[in-house]
Amino acid sequence: MPIFGGSDSEDERMMHQQTKLFNRQRSIHSILGGGTVADILLWREPKIAATLVIGVSLLWFLMEVVEYNFITLVCHASMTSMLLFFIWSTASDFLNWERPIIPEVVLDESSFKELATSFHVRFNQILSKLLDVACGRDPPLFFLTTISLYILSVIGTCINFMNLLFVGFVSMQTLPVMYEMYENDVDRVVGKLMRKMRKLYRKVDSNVLSKIPRGTAKSKKHA
Numbered sequence: 001m002p003i004f005g006g007s008d009s010e011d012e013r014m015m016h017q018q019t020k021l022f023n024r025q026r027s028i029h030s031i032l033g034g035g036t037v038a039d040i041l042l043w044r045e046p047k048i049a050a051t052l053v054i055g056v057s058l059l060w061f062l063m064e065v066v067e068y069n070f071i072t073l074v075c076h077a078s079m080t081s082m083l084l085f086f087i088w089s090t091a092s093d094f095l096n097w098e099r100p101i102i103p104e105v106v107l108d109e110s111s112f113k114e115l116a117t118s119f120h121v122r123f124n125q126i127l128s129k130l131l132d133v134a135c136g137r138d139p140p141l142f143f144l145t146t147i148s149l150y151i152l153s154v155i156g157t158c159i160n161f162m163n164l165l166f167v168g169f170v171s172m173q174t175l176p177v178m179y180e181m182y183e184n185d186v187d188r189v190v191g192k193l194m195r196k197m198r199k200l201y202r203k204v205d206s207n208v209l210s211k212i213p214r215g216t217a218k219s220k221k222h223a
Contacts, residue, residue: 028180033118041176053173060166140197 032038039045040052062068068076085100092099133142156164179186 028176028183032176033121035114035118037115037118041172042180043173043177049173053170056166056169060162064162064166139201140194143197143201 029038029042032041036045040049043049059073062073063070088097088100091097130145132138133145136142159167
């Protein structure tokens with residue numbers, strides 16, 4: 001008896017039915033949290049998103065291309081900022097400029113709480129999904145996840161951790177918005193791929209897995 005159910009007629013019926021990626025029921029904005037973080041990832045806050053991309057890209061350039069040490073980079077950036085504020089404050093007394101305004105709270109506490117909550121929810125969802133896949137409830141997704149992790153491990157041996165973080169950040173800032181723009185096309189291609197994987201798994205199951213002898217609990221007890 002096949003472990004993974006389904007039939008060709010079911011696949012044909014699914015071909016005429018539009019399915020979402022990972023069978024999701026909510027919008028991509030809702031899945032990403034529906035708050036400020038989701039707006040930034042989907043470029044609905046273009047100024048903040050662009051600032052993050054430019055800032056992270058500059059940081060990666062200084063540390064990987066210029067080969068700045070992280071502590072040295074932080075110290076030099078702090079010294080430059082302090083020097084600029086000192087010149088600005090000193091020159092404002094002679095040139096009648098407006099003195100720099102130092103806010104009491106640079107970053108709002110709610111922003112940190114929202115970011116931490118969003119990360120906590122996403123991490124739990126990913127971990128729960130990985131455990132669900134590991135239990136074999138969706139064999140095609142299990143094989144796809146295994147292959148993806150293997151590819152990621154191979155990539156990790158070729159590039160260092162800083163480059164991997166930068167590629168991950170760029171992917172996080174580009175893939176969600178690109179998926180939202182071409183959602184129907186991506187869902188159609190992924191749906192075809194999943195149907196092919198289901199057919200391949202049914203062939204492997206009927207030709208190999210179903211022929212593996214399995215002892216019953218009663219025979220094990222008498223043994």
